[in-house]
Amino acid sequence: MKKPKNALKNPFRRGFIAILGNEKYQGFTIPLFAIILSLLAASLLLLSLGKNPLIAFRSLLQGSGLLPKASYAAKKNILTDFMSMLNILTPMIFAALAVAVALKAGLFNIGISGQMLVPGFIASITVGYSKLPAAAALPLVLIIGIMGGAAVGSLIGWLKHRFNINEVVSSIMLNYIFSYIISYFINTNYIDAVSRQSRYISANTRLTLANIELFGLKMDIPLGFILAVPAAFLVKFLMDKTRVGYELKVVGLNKKAAQYAGINVGKNIVMAMAISGALAGLAGVTYYLGNFNSIQPRVLSSLGFDSIAVCLLGNSHPIGILFSSLLITVISKGSNYMSSTINVPQEISQLITGLILLFSACGAYIKHRVSLAKDEIRDEKLRLKQENEEGDRV
Amino acid sequence: MNDYIVEMRHITKRFPGIVANDDVSISIKKGEIYAILGENGAGKSTLMSMLFGMYEPDEGEIFIRGKRESISSPAYAAKLNIGMVHQHFKLVQNYTITENIILGMEPKSRFLGFLPSVDVKGTNKKIAELSKRYGLEVDPKKKIEEIGVSTQQRVEILKMLYREAEILIFDEPTAVLTPQEIEFLLEIIRELRNSGKTIILITHKLEEIKKVADRCAILCRGKLVDVLDVKTTSTKTMANLMVGREINFRTEKTEANFGEKVLSVSGLDVRNDDGVSVVKDVSFDIKAGEIFAVAGVSGNGQEELADAIAGLIKSSGSISLKGADISEMTVRERSEMGISYIPQDRQEVGLVLDFSLGENLALKDYYKEPFCKNGILHHKAFLIHGQKLIDEYDIRSGQGAKTQVRSMSGGNQQKAIVAREIISDSALMIFVQPTRGLDIGAIENIHRQILSERDKGKAILLISLELEEIISLADTIGVMYSGEMQTIAAAGSLTSNQVGEFMMGVRSV
Structure with missing residues (x-):
């Protein structure tokens, strides 16, 4: 027998459920709750190390250019920190959007890293090592990013449609295949003897204007960011307002109904992966030809994997993703500064990022618990009401 | 006290919009094979689910071995030595037979004298003995994924026996078996009875009941119609009772007015994913203004027939619509x-x-x-169109066209599908089980719409498991049994008993 719970007794719990239980705002309140939980957990961690969590969190914000630091080096200030945070935020937004599009069509695109690497490499060796002027090079880099990513994505979609190969398996395997093939070419043809990475691309072809002198400051200006925010709105428009989005969603929600409605399921699986891949490709070129200017052989970007959690933290909603990308980037970017101000190893800040991602993955569980508690409270109210009525009769 | 091992008295169970069991009382003696017969949706499984603790009755009492029990969970049912073999097996695919059987009550032993571990070796032996005793030969070390369906069923039976069940419930046990396997299973069931077990057999197959059962309760639309002694009753009587002699409501139906041929199917063959032939050489025509109703027990190829015409599954043979060949479209x-197309599975x-x-x-x-x-997309157009259909077809929903369909009742979901399919003004309308799970009001509503479409000159293919629905709506009746069209005849020329016999495969032209 279950112990009878007195759900009504605890006003704290009731208020809590009332806030989180409103389904209209759950897309927003539940991730927020997850973040608060993770910050609490991180605080415990920091306290156990004898550090003040508030100072730690403040230095995260300072490191990423959201709060002013106590002192700056020459030609640096809060704006330069902020710009360099945007520089890494840009590929993160594209990558998380890529995950979201695939997810809407019921596909789990875990191969973002591979879809970033392929166009990143192609753009580097074709445009990056050329002498093209910026006006010609930059559009070309973006086009290669879109086309290259879409090609890899649609290959994965086609494998699923044609041979029923699970997209998770094929995209992971393709990640390795591309990584090793590209490493081979970098090592044989494009290696820089000193850095052991691919040779730097020419500054004209880089999507980030590096070390620009502006207002007496020296900063990086990520041009790709100008596209990243509109991209989120474009994805939202695509999913909500277009025929393509409607079909992708039907396929994602109910394949049988899609088939019944005359929607070509296979075509839409390929299409979803192509769009997802194109966004991943944009992440790739803003990463390898923006944030960085060379490719490290045999390394898959961890950003491609983090983007999955970022997407989930943003509830797979394009606008939510803008915020979740910002949060995760702020933490990872600010971690350098945090480790120096409070004197903890940088791994600790990675641990905090990890905690946030871990708790964000629990969103569905939190939602489940909230709805259980809601039912409990309702049942309890009903029982009390019935008891009262019976009492009246007696 | 009496000698009944199971008594269910005045059981009533309601689900939203439907009474699944209405004041049903049955008493089962120890050591008999008691069959529960009824059409799909007659309430057989619901009744037994209550005995097995999956639902609790809204009204009525259950007595086990003369003692009143409130069976709140399958675990409690197991404590009362009640076991159930479900229609869909509940086995862990990559566990061995032994592991599946002991799952949840693993015998513990001490490995190296102190490490707690599961005594698989000892149980393997025990299960081999158990299977020999009841003639249920299995290899306990085989994994479930390596064995066939009929062996899996044996594992389910062994699972009950291992838990020392005395009352064994079989839910449609033969649905997945071949004729030989059915013979074998029935033999096992007899064997179990002879060793003192009480067997409850849920089925809609008359021949099986005739072969093994001692007594048989017949359910029709949730009500208990009769309890019969199987030996002294003919299959025909049972079939008549099961289908229900009286028809409660007659739908007003005007004289049919056939027009030109709309659909023509000839030599249609369909194979399922396993390559088994499920529709065999079926041919028929439907004219404008005609309701062609296909009767048959569930799983005899009717759903596949509809899917093949709509193009959802591959088929061979020819299908033409208004004279044009559509088989490759x-x-x-x-x-x-x-x-x-109004499909069987609306959700x-x-x-x-x-x-x-x-x-x-x-x-x-x-x-x-x-x-x-x-x-x-133009969302306004969706809303305007939605509101129009909501008004015209009386679809009830919380927030109009913006309502999430998941939150709507089954009847209104069905109304929505029917509305959508009717307004597309197609020459051919396929209805599969259009009233399944709906209450009387909704059923009548759908029936009226089917008839009004017919009167507008549509060709209608109606596939239903409810014989009554077929009889009251059809202009022409076709009966399917094991993938073949047994007969096609004008509705007036067949009695419902005759249709029932064709459905059971006990009558041929």
Whole structure:
């Protein structure tokens, strides 16, 4: 027998459920709750190390250019920190959007890293090592990013449609295949003897204007960011307002109904992966030809994997993703500064990022618990009401 | 005290919009094979689920071995030595037979004298003995994924026996078996009875009951019709009782007025995913203004027939609509040619439950104007169209066209599908089980709409498991049994008993 719970007794719990239980705002309140939980957990961690969590969190914000630091080096200030945070935020937004599009069509695109690497490499060796002027090079880099990513994505979609190969398996395997093939070419043809990475691309072809002198400051200006925010709105428009989005969603929600409605399921699986891949490709070129200017052989970007959690933290909603990308980037970017101000190893800040991602993955569980508690409270109210009525009769 | 091992008194169980069991009382003696017979949806499984603790009755009492029990969970049922073999087996695929059987009550032993571990070796032996004793030979070390369906069923039976069940419930045990396997299973059931077990057999197959059962309770639309002694009753009597002699409501139906041939199917063959032939050489025509109703017990190829005509599954043979061959066309091409389809599974196939009502009402037209221009959707058009259908077809929903379909009742979901399919004004309308799970009011509503479409000159293919529905609506009746069209005849020329016999495969032309 279950112990009878007195759900009504605890006003704290009731208020809590009332806030989180409103389904209209759950897309927003539940991730927020997850973040608060993770910050609490991180605080415990920091306290156990004898550090003040508030100072730690403040230095995260300072490191990423959201709060002013106590002192700056020459030609640096809060704006330069902020710009360099945007520089890494840009590929993160594209990558998380890529995950979201695939997810809407019921596909789990875990191969973002591979879809970033392929166009990143192609753009580097074709445009990056050329002498093209910026006006010609930059559009070309973006086009290669879109086309290259879409090609890899649609290959994965086609494998699923044609041979029923699970997209998770094929995209992971393709990640390795591309990584090793590209490493081979970098090592044989494009290696820089000193850095052991691919040779730097020419500054004209880089999507980030590096070390620009502006207002007496020296900063990086990520041009790709100008596209990243509109991209989120474009994805939202695509999913909500277009025929393509409607079909992708039907396929994602109910394949049988899609088939019944005359929607070509296979075509839409390929299409979803192509769009997802194109966004991943944009992440790739803003990463390898923006944030960085060379490719490290045999390394898959961890950003491609983090983007999955970022997407989930943003509830797979394009606008939510803008915020979740910002949060995760702020933490990872600010971690350098945090480790120096409070004197903890940088791994600790990675641990905090990890905690946030871990708790964000629990969103569905939190939602489940909230709805259980809601039912409990309702049942309890009903029982009390019935008891009262019976009492009246007696 | 009496000698009944199970007594269910005045059991009533309601689900939203439907009474699944209405004042049903049955008493089962120890050591008998008691069959529960009824059509699909007659309430057989619900009744037994209550005995097994999956539901609790709204009204009525259950007595086990003369003692009143409130069976709140399957675990409690197991404590009362009640076991159930479900229609869909509940086995862990990559565990061995032994591991599956002991799952949940693993015998513990001490490995190396102190490490707790599961005594698989000892149990393997025990299960081998158990299986020999009841003639249920299995190899306990084999994994479930390596063995066939009939062996899996044996594992389920052994699972009950291992838990020392005395009352064994079989839910449609023969549905998945071949004729030889059925023979074997029935032999096992007899064997179990002889060793003192009480058997409850849920089925709609008369021959099986005739072969093994001692007594038989017949359920029809949730009510207990009769309890019969199987030896002294003919299969025909049982079939008549099961189908229900009286028809409660007659739908007003005007004289049929046939027009030109709309659908022509000839030599249609369908194989399922396993390559088994499920529709065999079926041919028929439907004219404008005709309701062609296909009767048959569930799983005799009717659903596949409908899917094949709509283009959802591959078939061979020819299908033509208004004189044009459509057998090679896609689903969308066929639908644009003039086929409407109300599928059997409205939630899995006919609707996207997480979409709004408005979006669902345009599920087949979303790509056309006014919903979509140059690839851009116009949400207003969805809302206007949705509201129009909501008003016209009286679809009840919380927030109009914006309501999420998942939150709507089954009857209103069905109304939405029917509305969507009717307004597309197709020459052929396929209705599969259009009233399944609906209450009387909703059923009548759907029936009226089917008839009014017929009177508008549509050709209608109606596939139903409810014989009554077929008899009251059909102009022409076809009966399917094991994938073949047994007979095609004008509705007036067949009595419901005759149709029932064709459905059971006990009558041939």
